Amino acid sequence: MTKRVTIKKAWDGSNTDCLHCSLRSSALFSGLTEQDFESVHEPVEQLTLNPGDVLYKIGESGHHLFTIRDGLIKLVQYLPDGTQRIVRLVKSTDVLGLEMMVAHTYEHEAVVLRPTQLCRYPKEAVTRLSQQSPVLHQNLMNRWQKALTEADAWLTKLSTGQAKKRMANLLLLLVDREGATDCYIFSREDIGSILSITIETASRTISEFKRLQLMTEISSNHFDLDIAGLEAIIAG
Amino acid sequence: MTKRVTIKKAWDGSNTDCLHCSLRSSALFSGLTEQDFESVHEPVEQLTLNPGDVLYKIGESGHHLFTIRDGLIKLVQYLPDGTQRIVRLVKSTDVLGLEMMVAHTYEHEAVVLRPTQLCRYPKEAVTRLSQQSPVLHQNLMNRWQKALTEADAWLTKLSTGQAKKRMANLLLLLVDREGATDCYIFSREDIGSILSITIETASRTISEFKRLQLMTEISSNHFDLDIAGLEAIIAG
DNA sequence: CGATGAATTGACATGACTCAACAACTGTGG
DNA sequence: CCACAGTTGTTGAGTCATGTCAATTCATCG
Numbered sequence: 001m002t003k004r005v006t007i008k009k010a011w012d013g014s015n016t017d018c019l020h021c022s023l024r025s026s027a028l029f030s031g032l033t034e035q036d037f038e039s040v041h042e043p044v045e046q047l048t049l050n051p052g053d054v055l056y057k058i059g060e061s062g063h064h065l066f067t068i069r070d071g072l073i074k075l076v077q078y079l080p081d082g083t084q085r086i087v088r089l090v091k092s093t094d095v096l097g098l099e100m101m102v103a104h105t106y107e108h109e110a111v112v113l114r115p116t117q118l119c120r121y122p123k124e125a126v127t128r129l130s131q132q133s134p135v136l137h138q139n140l141m142n143r144w145q146k147a148l149t150e151a152d153a154w155l156t157k158l159s160t161g162q163a164k165k166r167m168a169n170l171l172l173l174l175v176d177r178e179g180a181t182d183c184y185i186f187s188r189e190d191i192g193s194i195l196s197i198t199i200e201t202a203s204r205t206i207s208e209f210k211r212l213q214l215m216t217e218i219s220s221n222h223f224d225l226d227i228a229g230l231e232a233i234i235a236g
Numbered sequence: 237m238t239k240r241v242t243i244k245k246a247w248d249g250s251n252t253d254c255l256h257c258s259l260r261s262s263a264l265f266s267g268l269t270e271q272d273f274e275s276v277h278e279p280v281e282q283l284t285l286n287p288g289d290v291l292y293k294i295g296e297s298g299h300h301l302f303t304i305r306d307g308l309i310k311l312v313q314y315l316p317d318g319t320q321r322i323v324r325l326v327k328s329t330d331v332l333g334l335e336m337m338v339a340h341t342y343e344h345e346a347v348v349l350r351p352t353q354l355c356r357y358p359k360e361a362v363t364r365l366s367q368q369s370p371v372l373h374q375n376l377m378n379r380w381q382k383a384l385t386e387a388d389a390w391l392t393k394l395s396t397g398q399a400k401k402r403m404a405n406l407l408l409l410l411v412d413r414e415g416a417t418d419c420y421i422f423s424r425e426d427i428g429s430i431l432s433i434t435i436e437t438a439s440r441t442i443s444e445f446k447r448l449q450l451m452t453e454i455s456s457n458h459f460d461l462d463i464a465g466l467e468a469i470i471a472g
Numbered sequence: 473c474g475a476t477g478a479a480t481t482g483a484c485a486t487g488a489c490t491c492a493a494c495a496a497c498t499g500t501g502g
Numbered sequence: 503c504c505a506c507a508g509t510t511g512t513t514g515a516g517t518c519a520t521g522t523c524a525a526t527t528c529a530t531c532g
Contacts, residue, residue, distance in 0.1 A: 077392050080471045081401075085392045102374075102381040107388065134367045138338075144380040145338040151387035152343065156313050156321045159395040160432045163520070165317075188479065196396045198521055203480055220529090235316045399488070424511065437488055439512055456497095 026093045028067050028143065031135035039128060045120045055110035055118075056097070062106060064120045066096040071116025074190065075108035086194045088150060089113075091176075095143045101127060113186055158195055166195040167205045168230040171215065175225065182224050262329045264303050264379065267371035275364060281356045291346040291354075292333070298342060300356045302332040307352025310426065311344035322430045324386060325349075331379045337363060349422055394431055402431040403441045404466040407451065411461065418460050 024030055029037075046069075049055065055073065056062060068090055075088040087108065090096050099107050100123045130136045157169040170191070174183035185191065188199040188206075195202065209215045214230055215223040260266055265273075282305075285291065291309065292298060304326055311324040311332075323344065326332050335343050336359045366372045393405040406427070410419035421427065424435040424442075431438065445451045450466055451459040 077388060079392055079396060080467075081397070083396060085396050087388045087391050099381055099384075102377050107385060131370045131373060137367060137373065141338050141376070141380070144377070144384070145335055148335075148380065148384055148387060149343060151384060151391070152313060152323045155323050155387070155391055155395060156315055159391060160315060160319060160321050161317070199479080200481085200522080201520060203478095204520095207480070231316075434489060435511080436490085436513085439510095440488095443512070 023067075023069060023093055028095055028139055029136065030139065032129070032133055036129060036133050036136070039125070039132070047118050047120055049112045049116045049118070051112055051114060053112040055112065056106045057109045058107065059105050061104050062097070062100060063123050065098060065100050065123055065126060066118045066120050068092055068094050068096060069117040069119060071112065071118070072114040073116060074111050074113050076111060076193070077108055084193055085196065086190060088147070088154065089194075095147075098140075098143060098147065101130075101140070113190070114184075163195065163197050163201050163205050164208075165234050165236075166197070167191075167202070167209065168214075168233040170195060171209075171223070171225055172227065172230055172234075175227075181227055182218060182222065185221050185223065259303075259305060259329055264331055264375055265372065266375065268365070268369060272365060272369050272372070275361070275368070283354050283356055285348045285352045285354070287348055287350060289348040291348065292342045293345045294343065295341050297340050298333070298336060299359045301334060301336050301359055301362060302354045302356055304328055304330050304332060305353040305355060307348065307354070308350040309352060310347050310349055312347060312429070313344055320429050321432065322426060324383070324390065325430075331383075334376075334379060334383065337366075337376070349426070350420075399431065399433050399437050399441050400444075401470050401472075402433070403427075403438070403445065404450075404469040406431060407445075407459070407461055408463065408466055408470075411463075417463055418454065418458065421457050421459065 021027055021029075047066075049071070055066070058077065070092050073090045073096065074086045075090065076084055077087050078084050090110075096110060096118070097106060126136075126140075130140055153173075157173070158166050160166075171183055171185070174185060175181065176183070185206075188202045191197075191202045191206075192199045197205075206215070210217065212229070214226045214233070218224055257263055257265075283302075285307070291302070294313065306328050309326045309332065310322045311326065312320055313323050314320050326346075332346060332354070333342060362372075362376075366376055389409075393409070394402050396402075407419055407421070410421060411417065412419070421442075424438045427433075427438045427442075428435045433441075442451070446453065448465070450462045450469070452462075454460055
């Protein structure tokens with residue numbers, strides 16, 4: 001069990017200028033005009049969180065959604081018997097808390113895995129804007145569909161078949177940039193909770209992959225991958 | 237392997253009157269006015285399909301989305317090694333092919349499990365309407381979120397833990413009406429493909445549940461469930 | 473350093489898969 | 503209406519992967 005701190009006052013204080021955001025091209029609000037933003041009265045705020053911080057919990061009410069500027073957050077749900085399951089990872093440029101557009105409570109526990117910067121938007125403003133601006137409307141649908149596509153991949157790639165195949169799929173999914181061959185992983189507990197295997201099996205599988213040189217440790221939890229080799233495992 | 241027939245000309249011919257649809261209160265277009273519908277030029281058509289029929293395949297291009305009036309359809313994806321996985325079930329009042337609002341190809345294979353009636357809408361019309369009508373806009377977001385919530389449940393309840401727990405969860409999910417204690421199930425192969433277990437394990441688990449009287453066969457593939465007993469299995 | 477939690481590894485138990493035989497059911501043609 | 507073939511479901515025996523429990527090493531941080 002990781003020690004977790006619920007976030008209270010971590011706001012940078014600096015309000016964000018969405019119009020001149022460095023992530024603008026890929027962000028939720030890409031394509032919006034200055035005029036569009038004028039109707040947002042409550043300020044957009046920026047937030048910095050550290051590993052272990054909890055952004056929100058299941059069932060918690062709120063009225064904000066978030067976009068991630070940088071970092072990594074896990075979305076967790078729990079089973080009746082107490083088992084925890086990570087159902088999604090959200091990273092840079094992803095949107096968090098979309099469900100607030102529809103419901104009044106969050107459906108996951110959002111826990112920070114790596115130092116993370118995010119922006120916070122009042123849901124009312126987003127709802128209003130999305131009805132005025134076809135561009136944002138389309139953007140939102142894109143986000144929703146992306147989340148859904150990833151949920152499907154999570155199911156087929158990370159929850160089906162043998163532990164080795166799941167692990168290989170996870171490692172390949174964790175390669176950030178196109179063409180790169182390295183990836184960062186996290187605690188065995190989290191890996192187990194993603195792949196629905198025990199921490200021991202996770203550890204053993206990683207050890208075996210290292211032995212077979214399918215992955216080579218560059219530094220702690222940072223690996224260079226034998227992409228072709230891993231793909232062979234998946235196809236096998 | 238089930239024998240499958242790709243659908244060609246199964247249209248009823250009868251065009252649907254969305255304004256006076258019997259499912260109107262729960263359908264995608266609930267809340268729209270006659271005026272709204274006037275902008276839909278291409279007719280909405282109704283379609284009847286039989287078990288085994290394939291509505292669309294992965295990667296197939298199209299420009300329609302569907303709502304289900306009655307019946308049951310499975311959405312299937314395939315893994316590199318050929319394993320098939322059912323990622324969702326869609327039933328009465330659900331929307332099918334939402335991804336067409338965003339992409340140009342379908343992301344699943346949609347295979348009919350029970351005799352099914354559906355309505356077909358041109359995606360351009362829905363896109364246009366959704367930008368004019370805040371109600372439809374909101375409806376669409378509801379649908380998307382619902383699909384996402386179900387995807388999460390699929391992951392946590394049907395793909396995590398032991399076969400018995402998964403099966404118990406599936407049976408409870410298959411109870412249609414609130415308060416009912418009966419459910420219809422389908423082939424062992426499909427059950428296996430939902431729970432990510434083999435057909436033998438599926439069969440054995442069902443046999444055991446029958447022996448323990450957790451489920452009692454009313455007729456072929458129709459069972460009365462011991463809800464409390466199944467919940468005990470899940471919690472155990 | 474020592475203390476704590478995380479990761480690894482081993483030995484063993486068990487649940488699920490594989491392979492195989494057989495039973496039940498379905499639809500077809502005679 | 504029956505016989506037959508083809509499909510689907512059931513059950514058993516043996517194997518293999520993963521879970522469980524426990525001991526040990528490693529890493530981090532005060």
